[in-house]
Amino acid sequence: MEHIVYGPVPSRRLGKSLGVNNIPHKVCSYSCAYCQVGKAVSMQAGRSVFYNPSEIEIKVKERLAVLKLSEKPDYIAIVPDGEPTLDLNLGILVKKLKSTGIPVAVITNSSLLDREDVRMDLMSADYVSVKADTIDYDQWRSINRPYKTLELEDILTGIRIFSDSFKGKLVTETMLVKHINDQENSLNSLADFLGQIGPDIAYIATPTRPPAFENIIPADERALTIAFEIFKRHHLNTELLTGYEGNQFSSTGNFSTDLLSITAVHPMREEAVFGLMRKTGASQDDLIQMLYSGSIRRVDFDDHRYYLRSFSKKSNP
Ligand code: SF4
Structure with a gap:
């Protein structure tokens, strides 16, 4: 039972979280x-039995006992290097961890949500993140490479049923891969589906570390901007996860710092960028310099111009 508990680690989504x-x-x-x-x-x-939930609870409590007050986590996050709902004891574990008084988050790939016992286990969590990369069967097969008995339709139905009754914070996470699920038509279909789920936040992510398969190319800034806009048009509260922990809510008063911070979370329309420029006393030259240094990218889409923090290799606008 080594490496059962780790952290706390900081993240934008969960604040400080103790990983399990x-x-x-x-x-x-x-x-x-x-x-x-x-x-x-x-x-x-x-589902299988892996570890004893009581032993995990002891390890979590031991870890919490040695943390300083300032290190106290905002969440205990069940986020293994695998799928947490495969654990037959997940429901018991969630309840045991909640006895610490700290909210519990579970990050799942959603593939078992068609099972009532899995939905029940997740019901007592405070925060659940469900993976929703696509609702297209062929895309699902090539991106998620599911176990042979899984069916996409069942999973989508399971997500819908769960979202209807879950009372905690529900977020979705969509990982975009270039040329597979980053096309406008599939993003529109996915956004329709997510609109039915009504997540608190719909996160859009792209692989930022080397993926398992070499032919996988992360979606680029243009695709992320378009995906963001499509989600917004479906009234989804949307944020980007691109590897930078931007903070859209705090302003330093420095144009480039604030622009990088905000556009790490969502693309900014040109009008808003000009507004920030006026507020911080910056000039067009500052913006042009950032574009040419490759720290931000400019994307034109549907009669609007957007700016987004660069997360792929440096390139001119
Ligand atoms: S990214 Fe996919 S394969 Fe990897 S742990 Fe998550 S669900 Fe499993």
Whole structure:
């Protein structure tokens, strides 16, 4: 039971979170092409008993006991290098961890949400993140590379049922891969589906570390900007996860710092960038310099011009 508990680690989504690994390394129902912890070593879609939840609870409490007050986590996050709902004891574990008084988050790939026992186990969590990369069968097969018994329609139905009754904070996470699920038509279909789910936040991400398969190319800034706009048009509260912990809510008064920080979370329309420029006393030259240094990118889409923090290799606008 080594490496069962780690952190706290900082993240924009969860603040400070104490991580819990309730699954042996890389036991998963998917073998996502973009997986950043390597190819799945053991695939399964049936649930199993892995670790004793009481022993995990003890390890978490031991860790909490040695943390300073300032290190107290905002969440205990069940986020293993595999799929947490494969753990038959997940529901018991969530309840035990909640006895610490700290909210519990579970990050799931959603593949088992068609099972009532899995939905019940997640129901007592305070925060659940469900993976929703696509609703297209062929895209799902090539991106998520599911275990052979899984069916996309069942999973989508499971997500809908869960979202109807879950009372905690529900977020979705969509990982965009170039030329697979970053096309406008599939993003519109996905946004329709997410609109039915009504997540608190719909996160759009792109692989930022070397993926499991070399032919996987992260979606670029243009695709992310378009995806963001499509999600917004479906009234989804949307944020980007591109590897930078931007903070759209705090202003330093420095144009380039604030622009980089805000556009790490969402693209900014040109009018808003000009507004920030006026507020911080910056000039057009400052903006042009950032474009030419490659720190931000400019994207034209549907009669509007957007700016987004650069996260791929440096390039001119
Ligand atoms: S669901 Fe997560 S852990 Fe499993 S293969 Fe996909 S990215 Fe990796």
